Amino acid sequence: MGEYPAYDDAVYDSFDVRDERFAAYQQAIAGSVAGKVVVDIGTGRDALWAVAAARAGARHVYAVERQPDAADQARRAVAGLGDRVTIIEGSSTAIGLPSPAQVCISEIVGNIASAEGAVAVLNDARRRLCTTDCVWIPFRIQTWAAAVQLPDSARVLDPASLPYVERVFAAAGAPFDLRLCLGGPGASLRVSSAAVVESLVFDHRRSLPDENAVATTRLTVDVASARLTGLLLWSRIAVTPAAGRPEIDTLAGGTRGWAPVYVPLSTDGLPVRHGDHLALTFSRTTSDDRVHPDYHVAVRTGDADESLTWSSPHHGSGFRESELHRHLFPGGDAGPDSLAI
Template identity: 75%
Template sequence: MGEYPVYDDGVYDAFDVRDERFRAYGDAIAGSVAGKVVLDIGTGRDALWAVAAARAGAAHVYAIERQPDVAAQARSAVADLGGRVTILEGLSTGIDLLTPAQVCVSEIVGNIASAEGAVAVLADARRRLCAADCLWIPFRMQTWAAAVSLPEGARTLAAEGRPYVDRVFAAVGRPFDLRLCLGGPAAELLVSSAALVESLVFDHRRAPPDTDEVASAQLTVEAAAARMTGLLLWSRIAVSPATSSREIDTLSGGTRGWAPVYVPLGATEVRSGDRLDVTWRRSTSDDGVHPDYHVSVAVPGAGELLVWSSPHHGGGFRETDLHRELFPS
């Protein structure tokens, strides 16, 4: 939902929950911002990390929010901080700062790590808004993949998700086969090992991540025999390079901030020990920010590759069995 964006109070209330995500970000901010100029990209309704940075002793915080109504709410949230936080309305790519930021905090991490445009947005911030030795929070975002078997009868669109579907379609201008997350204990559905398909490291000592990427990975089927129906993609986030820093694994259920993405591939029989060769492609869409994805999986004995294409916007509607089932008309 954050790609379009279609946030509301229900979503922002979930961001306020004191879970593993909240504690990890809070600890990283508290340990790094004292006396420094801080940039918070995508500050949100409650300006959570801008407020945390100000209270941790930041010299000043610039907090950017693209949605006018949300920016107004964020100004109210920082009103009692004595002017130490400046809310800037608009896209970070269209805003300049008087003083380069020494710490950049962002939570533009998608359910697929790069999906909210972090690669392009943070590369622009690095070029124009941040000091050469800027510290980045989070330090690393990753996407992991595993094969899953989704049982028959479990594929229903959650009632609480339907209003957001309509709003995403409205933002794009028409229906399309949008990405879908799984609720419930998704880890129980895995039938293979997990593998890293995307790793984005933000560190002034390294080159920024490439906007387009091709990667390969191999999954090993661990179930005795299974009916693989697709892949699961989920994020892992390291907020700080410190070895003591918490890494947030969004598959574990320790946060409500993200959920795993289900990639429908059609039912395929697999057996223990089968090697599944995965090719992952990320390319920037025509908006210059959000990625399009293309994933193919080679299964032993299968005549053709199993393929999933998911553009940020555009693409067809009801092109997969799953989308035809969830959207019958």
């Protein structure tokens, strides 16, 4: 949902909890902002990081929020901090700052790390909004992949997700085969080793991360036998580069801020055995909105002629084209009004 303007109070409530994500950001902010000009990209309803930065002694905080209702509420959230925080309504890619930021804070990390547009948005911030030696919070975001066997009993849509599905379809202009996450951590479904498929470092001493990229890697089946139905993709976040600071592994369940994306590859499941190798190709291509990526995944077992594939455009694909989407969204006419199940 983070890829679309679909946040509501329930979602913002889930960010404002004292979990692993909150603690890591608070610690990183407290250690970096004293006396500095700070930009907080995507400050959200509660301006959590902007408030933390002001309290930690930032000289000035520019807090940017693209959702107008959230920007309005963020203004109220910072009212007690005098004039040290300015809320700017709009997308960070469309605004300018009176003075460049020395610290850039953001939490636009997707369930697939780059899915909320972090590469395009933070590259743009680096070019236009920040000093050349800016400190980046977070420092590195990654996407990891592993093969899974999803039981049939897990192929159920949580009814609580339907209002968000409607909003995503409205934002995209039409229903489409949107990405699906597993409710709760999915680590117990793994049947293979895990591998990194994207690793994005935000650091002024390094070149900008590429908006379009292809990664190839290998997964090894590490259970006696299984039926491979798909992959899980999940994020890991290193909020600062400081040694000894734990990374947030979103599959581990220490925060409700993310959920693993399920990549359906085979409805019946491909039989695999311990030691089998799976060649995995993961591609990221910026969509025509120039911010949010489209993804393509291909998986091939050692002896197979053809790959199992998954294409997931940010918007604009057909609706009920995949077997999983037909199963989860039964109904006749495609259209948001026919979604009630």
